[in-house]
Amino acid sequence: MRILGLAALAVLLLAPAPARAATTSLAGKVVFLDAGHNGGNAQHPEVINKIVDAGNGVRKACDTTGTETNDRRLTEAAFNLSMAIRVQKKLQQRGATVVMTRTTNDGVGPCITDRAAIGNQANADAVVSLHADGGRPGGRGFHVIYPGKIKGSDPARLAASRRLAVLMRSSLWARGERSATYIGDHGLDERTDLGGLNLSTRPAIFIEMGNMRNAGDARRMKNGAHREKVAGAITLGLVRFLRS
């Protein structure tokens, strides 16, 4: 048995290593990265407070300002954009086409209806909306939101969205991120009230990358090395989804 074991080990060692580019290439794949909210939203309530149809009979504001850290030094809109740009670079390095809702943080909106439409029109293979939560201060950690069944939903899209959510959670766990202690089920949450998920025709998730109202999460969100680590984990989740 010992000899067989060594032989198996030798085969393993002598087998050519698969080229990294071949196993993680995203050539031909389209990813829509939707950085939640926008830095100019607070100054333009007349735009973002317009009521839109978020699907499933839900009527809500066109967009919202998002949350911020308790010390007000980091807004969710700025954090979301920083993360979207980091993930965009990593996906483009792997050959993916990346469609972005926004690349600056001084604009207004767009409405959640328009955000969903951008991903649909791009025929995105995966849609990821990047957010950070404003939960109770004692709760920490990320959670991934996937669409629940509503009238007219496509079961295949729902299943793909859930698979993307599960792979995203495991990739965040694999890179040391901890799932939320205050919401969801071990880092996953199914919702039927979000326009970005209800109105999308593509596999779509929201990632709430942490709780900005929690001191520990807020400290990590301000750290560039932490942002890079989380962006790497999100990229890994997309690679796993798009290559499987």
Ligand SMILES: [Zn+2]
């Ligand atoms: Zn948000």
